[in-house]
Amino acid sequence: DAKTTQPNSMESNEEEPVHLPCNHSTISGTDYIHWYRQLPSQGPEYVIHGLTSNVNNRMASLAIAEDRKSSTLILHRATLRDAAVYYCILRGAIAYSGAGSYQLTFGKGTKLSVIP
């Protein structure tokens, strides 16, 4: 599976926008870019995903570079509740007897701290 590179940690002031970068220079043409986050002592939760175009949902926006070798997760107004580890993941496929299953390969992610 293609690898992603993220900063270990970032800080943001409350109510300011946050841009979380992710590099994935070996991404293949069919890889989707997923973002998950993990709040303290909880399981990961889905944030957003995209293939080529920028995407928006109620939680965040995803900006994907034209060459798809990098992407940025944008939180428009950080709140204290957004303090978490954010994972940028490329969705790969596991071949299994003709059926397919898509696993998520988690790196260490970026720990986001939000300052009141």
Place this chain on the structure above:
Amino acid sequence: NAGVTQTPKFRILKIGQSMTLQCTQDMNHNYMYWYRQDPGMGLKLIYYSVGAGITDKGEVPNGYNVSRSTTEDFPLRLELAAPSQTSVYFCASTMDARSYEQYFGPGTRLTVT
């Protein structure tokens, strides 16, 4: 919907003991996964299942076994606990290979001493 539930929340095992981590989902999802997360690290896939009666190994399957007799349940078995299995275990599910979102349970924190 309760989503993905896991029991127990915490467990301490002695070396050589065995236990089963329970995972249940009520979303009628076909695919289920077991991950482990060591301190300060990302998640690693242990086993996954694409439907009842079908399981396969992930990245780190040694020391574990799974079964999938129903759509809802996907238990993870540790036969001979070792200190290296001290970790937080997460179960996840998703409808099928076309689904983009995996739903995770709250985790089981296991310590082997």
